[in-house]
Amino acid sequence: MAGSQGDIIPDSDIITNLGEDIIFKGTLKFKKSLKIKGQFEGEILSPEGYLVVGNDAHVKANIIAQQVSNLGSIVGDVKCNNLLEIYGKANLDGNVVTNEFVIKQGGIFNGQCVMNSGLKKD
DSSP states (O other): OOOTTOOOOOGGGOSEEEOTTOEEEEEEEOSSEEEEOSEEEEEEEEEEEEEEEOTTOEEEEEEEEEEEEESSEEESOEEEEEEEEEOTTOEEESOEEESEEEEOTTOEEESOEEESOOOOOO
């Protein structure tokens, strides 16, 4: 997983990639790492996993993950056990519960945030 310094792991180290041409609806569950490059709608459940939302990705989902790095667009609530990052030109519209929250210059966040929530890793 990426460190708390905000380094996104390279695509070659990500276990699963959903490509740019993928439009997926449903529930995603994973334990290691996932990068979404296309469109996803539904629910993402990965209390141990690292989710990367790619530059051109559009995710409409409630998310539970260990760590989320957003370079694209997320609409939905996000709960992170560790770190949530919103990079420049990325946006998140939804409420957040996380222990660490970083919004890089140019990133957009619309919602409410609860910090140091004591989220459990189970």
